Amino acid sequence: MSRRIAFVAAQTGEAAAAHAALVARYGEVPLDQADVIVALGGDGFMLRSLHRHMARALPVYGMKLGTVGFLMNQYGLDELESRIEHAQPTVLRPLLMEAVTEAGSSTTSLAFNEVSLLRQTKQAAHVRVLLNGVAKIEELVCDGVLVSTTAGSTAYNLSAHGPILPLGSQLLALTPISPFRPRRWRGAILPAITEVKFEILDPYKRPVSATADSHEVRDVTEVHIRESREQTVTLLFDPEHNLEERILNEQFEL
Known part of the structure; x- marks a missing residue:
C-alpha cells in the first residue's frame, strides 16, 4: 500500500540533506493530505513534532539524525515505504x-x-x-x-x-x-x-x-x-528495534 508521506526535519545540515534525498526518492505531500509523518532529527525534535502535530492524529515514524534517538528508528534511504508498512505502532498517552x-x-x-x-x-x-x-x-x-x-x-x-x-x-x-x-x-x-x-x-x-x-x-x-484521558499519539518502530525492547534493554546497560 502506498503511503502519503509528509516529512518534517530538524534545522541541521544532516537532517536537511536527508530530507532532500528522501523527498527526491519518495516525493511528499502537505501535512493536511498525509496519512503518516516521517520526522528526521533527534529525540528533542521528535518531542517538538509530537506537540506541534498531535491534533492531526497521524502516526509518526522517526529516523535518527541527531545526538539522541531513543524515540527514533535508524536512518536509511532505502525501502522507507516498506519499513513504514511493517512498523509496529506504540501508543503514547501524555x-x-x-x-x-x-x-x-x-x-x-x-x-x-x-x-x-x-x-x-x-x-x-x-x-x-x-x-x-x-x-x-x-x-x-x-x-x-x-x-x-x-x-x-x-x-x-x-x-x-x-x-x-x-x-x-x-x-x-x-x-x-x-x-x-x-x-x-x-x-x-x-x-x-x-x-x-x-x-x-x-x-x-x-x-x-x-x-x-x-x-x-x-x-x-x-x-x-x-x-491525559483525551489525547494520544502513535509512534511507529521497526520490528527489530521497537520501543518496548529498547526500554527492556536499557535496564541491562552497564
Missing part, C-alpha cells in the same frame, strides 16, 4: 500539567516524557506532595521532583536515579531530584490513573519552576498532574 503561578494565572501543557519541578535560586525547594488529594509527604526538601511516563522513564527520570518503567505497564514514576529531606525517600511508582499535586511551600523565598517536556512555567505555587 501527562497533562496544570500550573498555577504566584500571579494567579493558570497554564496547561502536555508532556510525553515528564513534568519536572526545579528550584529557581540557590535555595532548596520545599514541596508538599499529594496523591489523589491525600498528602503523602508534608515537606520534601529537594532541588526538584518529577513525574515521568513510561516512555520518558529512560530520559531525565533515569538520570535522576528513577526507575525504568516497562512500556504498557500503566505506571508513572515519581522521582525526587537531589532530595535532602526525607533522607531515605527515593521516589515511588504510581498507577497511571493517580492524580499528583505539588504545593510549593514558601514560594516567594524559594521560587520553583515547572516544565512539561520543554514548556517552562516559572514562579509556580501549585502544580496538578494527571495522565
Whole structure:
C-alpha cells in the first residue's frame, strides 16, 4: 500500500540533506493530505513534532539524525515505504500539567516524557506532595521532583536515579531530584490513573519552576498532574528495534 508521506526535519545540515534525498526518492505531500509523518532529527525534535502535530492524529515514524534517538528508528534511504508498512505502532498517552503561578494565572501543557519541578535560586525547594488529594509527604526538601511516563522513564527520570518503567505497564514514576529531606525517600511508582499535586511551600523565598517536556512555567505555587484521558499519539518502530525492547534493554546497560 502506498503511503502519503509528509516529512518534517530538524534545522541541521544532516537532517536537511536527508530530507532532500528522501523527498527526491519518495516525493511528499502537505501535512493536511498525509496519512503518516516521517520526522528526521533527534529525540528533542521528535518531542517538538509530537506537540506541534498531535491534533492531526497521524502516526509518526522517526529516523535518527541527531545526538539522541531513543524515540527514533535508524536512518536509511532505502525501502522507507516498506519499513513504514511493517512498523509496529506504540501508543503514547501524555501527562497533562496544570500550573498555577504566584500571579494567579493558570497554564496547561502536555508532556510525553515528564513534568519536572526545579528550584529557581540557590535555595532548596520545599514541596508538599499529594496523591489523589491525600498528602503523602508534608515537606520534601529537594532541588526538584518529577513525574515521568513510561516512555520518558529512560530520559531525565533515569538520570535522576528513577526507575525504568516497562512500556504498557500503566505506571508513572515519581522521582525526587537531589532530595535532602526525607533522607531515605527515593521516589515511588504510581498507577497511571493517580492524580499528583505539588504545593510549593514558601514560594516567594524559594521560587520553583515547572516544565512539561520543554514548556517552562516559572514562579509556580501549585502544580496538578494527571495522565491525559483525551489525547494520544502513535509512534511507529521497526520490528527489530521497537520501543518496548529498547526500554527492556536499557535496564541491562552497564
